[in-house]
Amino acid sequence: MTQPAFLNLVLLSGETEEKLQAAREAGFDQVEIWREDVEACHGGPARLAQLGTGFTNLQVLRDFTGAPGDLRLQKREELRQFIQMAQALGCDTIQAPATTREDCITDQIDDDLRWLASEAARFNMRIMYEPMAWCSVDNTLPKAWERLQRLDQPNIGLVVDLFHISALGGDASQLEGIPADRIYEVQLCDMAVQPSPQDKQAIMDLAKHQRLLPGAGIIDVASFVDKLKSAGYRGPVGIEVFNDELKRLPPREVAPLAWAALRRFWP
Structure with missing residues (x-):
């Protein structure tokens, strides 16, 4: 591939170093790594940084925006911890999805994102803002893009996750009007059934336990890929x-399956 190809380690079982090795042997040059993966590694982030695998981003700073009361300060401290861990990994990007809290303070979200961008910029970090299907605000790509466009923070960009778009009945047309350089990564996947957009629990269960490799389900993956390529997207693409x-299954069995699925749609 001519651009970064990543695997989210959530697909694989085993120790963190074993997962990284399986991903690298399959062909991936980057991984999305979770804080839990880093903490589970005996040598910590310094050890992982020595293994030669690139890190697309560090996941995941949850429910940062609109956090009520004292939780707001706690979330800001959590960001600092993420920045420290990312720096130790040699990673310059942290994923912070839109909030899922029903008690979020919506009038506070813009200020929180501005602060997030400013704090991250102090350390030359980028923030990936992801609209998830069960978010209480910004649960679609157009809504998330409208906010980022209005705030105009140069180091916050979008995650395009095919699951979250498709689970709510959306399609590749949601990419229209979004500049390619404001998309920080593209996550490919598939699903076997179309959930009801109103059934949040069913969507969450499907998302967290039953996603499929691209090409194994009902999502029109090719249409998303075509739209992204025609827009000139050159950023990371992965599974x-x-x-x-x-x-x-053993990670060395699964990682090649993921690589083959990725190459099928983005050779």
Whole structure:
């Protein structure tokens, strides 16, 4: 591939170093790594940084925006911890999805994102803002892009996750009008059934346990790829699949399957 190809380590079982090795052997030059993966590694981030695998981003700073009361300060401290860990990894990007809290303070979200961008910029860090299907605000790509466009923070960009778009009945047309350089990464996956957009629990269960590799389900993956390529997108492209059955298999079996699925749509 001519651009960064990543695998989200959530697909694989095993020790963190074993997952990294399986991803690298399969062909991926980067991984999305979770804070839990870093903390589980005996040598910590310094050890992982020595292994030669690139890190697309460090995941995941949850429910940062609109956090009520004292939780707001706690979330800001959590960001600082993420920045410190990312720096130790040699990673310059942290993923911070839109909030899922029903008690979020919506009038506070813009200020929180401005602060997030400013604090991250102090350390030359970027923030990936992801609209998830069950978010209480900004649960679609157009809504998230409207906010980022209005705030105009140069180091906050979007995550395009095919699951979250498709689970609510959206399609590749949601990419229209979004400049390619404001998309920081693209996560490919698939699903076997179309959930009801109103059934948040069913969407969450599907997302966290039963996603499929791209090409194995009902999402029109090719249309998303065509739209992204025609827009000139050149950023990281990879696989984010939460799948309980695949995770029970050895990582060296699963990682090549993910690589083959990625190459099928983005050679």
